Amino acid sequence: MTESLLRVEDLSVSFRTEEGVLRAVDRVSFDIRKGEVLGLVGESGCGKSVTAMSLLRLIPCPPGAIDGGRVWWNGRDLLQLSPSEMRAIRGREISFIFQEPMTALSPLHRIGKQLVEAQRLHLPIAKAEAWERGVAWLRKVGISDPESRMLAYPHQLSGGMRQRVMIAMALILEPKLIIADEPTTALDVTIQAQILKLLLDRKSKETSVLLITHDMGIVWEVCDRLAVMYASEIVELGEIDQVFGSPRHPYTRALMESIPAFTKHHDRLQTIPGSVPTLYDIPGGCRFRDRCPVAVEACALSHPELKTLIPEQAVRCLVAQQQAAREGGGHEHEG
Numbered sequence: 001m002t003e004s005l006l007r008v009e010d011l012s013v014s015f016r017t018e019e020g021v022l023r024a025v026d027r028v029s030f031d032i033r034k035g036e037v038l039g040l041v042g043e044s045g046c047g048k049s050v051t052a053m054s055l056l057r058l059i060p061c062p063p064g065a066i067d068g069g070r071v072w073w074n075g076r077d078l079l080q081l082s083p084s085e086m087r088a089i090r091g092r093e094i095s096f097i098f099q100e101p102m103t104a105l106s107p108l109h110r111i112g113k114q115l116v117e118a119q120r121l122h123l124p125i126a127k128a129e130a131w132e133r134g135v136a137w138l139r140k141v142g143i144s145d146p147e148s149r150m151l152a153y154p155h156q157l158s159g160g161m162r163q164r165v166m167i168a169m170a171l172i173l174e175p176k177l178i179i180a181d182e183p184t185t186a187l188d189v190t191i192q193a194q195i196l197k198l199l200l201d202r203k204s205k206e207t208s209v210l211l212i213t214h215d216m217g218i219v220w221e222v223c224d225r226l227a228v229m230y231a232s233e234i235v236e237l238g239e240i241d242q243v244f245g246s247p248r249h250p251y252t253r254a255l256m257e258s259i260p261a262f263t264k265h266h267d268r269l270q271t272i273p274g275s276v277p278t279l280y281d282i283p284g285g286c287r288f289r290d291r292c293p294v295a296v297e298a299c300a301l302s303h304p305e306l307k308t309l310i311p312e313q314a315v316r317c318l319v320a321q322q323q324a325a326r327e328g329g330g331h332e333h334e335g
Contacts, residue, residue, distance in 0.1 A: 004031040005208050011053050011069035020155045020280045024050040026232040035206040039219040042229035052179050056090050092122040095170035097180040101162035107155040112150030118169050137168040142191045163286040184331045196222055216259050228252050231277055238313030248315040250292045294319050
């Protein structure tokens with residue numbers, strides 16, 4: 001098995017609000033291996049972005065709080081490092097492509113200044129060289145006339161251009177891990193393909209990627225493994241061929257059946273009935289049971305653990321686990 005670059009163990013995150021305590025991430029465990037792209041999918045509000053931001057301790061405290069867990073990186077727990085130690089890792093070793101670039105870029109500084117500052121903060125590099133590297137990376141991510149764009153402020157660029165600037169800023173330091181939160185949402189298909197190629201080129205240089213997306217087509221095209229989140233926890237985790245070829249969790253199957261490319265045999269686009277349970281008061285038992293077409297009475301009585309049913313595919317589903325037990329096999333997934 002390929003060596004893990006980053007390992008997450010029982011990560012839990014909550015937010016204290018006027019309505020109560022919201023459990024955004026609940027005992028999430030996974031690993032990211034060297035040179036792989038791990039996809040993280042699920043409906044809006046299931047905890048994907050909070051999980052990703054927690055890895056670099058970017059959750060605002062208060063109202064947020066990391067309640068427990070460990071995030072191992074090069075033998076160190078990122079959750080225990082000092083602020084200065086974390087600043088040395090952010091950007092240089094682990095970079096983040098934010099979902100909304102307008103809030104991630106400084107509105108007070110020109111694009112060039114921000115690209116230069118990101119480099120000089122971590123590298124022994126002259127300002128002129130950092131400027132030229134910034135121009136080169138803007139060109140790589142598909143921005144025309146990059147020299148003049150370096151002199152622009154974020155508000156002078158379109159949403160797609162700002163997103164490409166964020167991607168350039170994340171890649172320019174050649175980090176070991178890139179966390180990409182919906183990195184191609186604001187881009188047209190041509191630029192989207194160009195950006196995905198850049199991410200895959202980084203993979204060939206043994207850079208790993210955690211890719212958060214709603215686009216299952218992108219997941220199939222670029223990911224090696226897939227983690228599916230629902231109601232603040234991972235419900236399925238496995239190799240991309242196995243999960244797409246034989247999804248074990250009913251929620252994973254429902255996600256795939258709601259995509260036109262996977263539903264050619266249906267006359268109408270399939271939908272998932274009901275809604276995600278509130279994270280202020282998560283019900284006992286299986287969190288998907290009220291929307292699940294195969295739920296049984298036992299699903300309301302106990303909360304299923306994430307268990308490996310076959311090598312490299314773990315599922316949090318009592319029905320799937322019982323079926324695997326009848327077929328022979330299945331044990332608790334570790335980390």
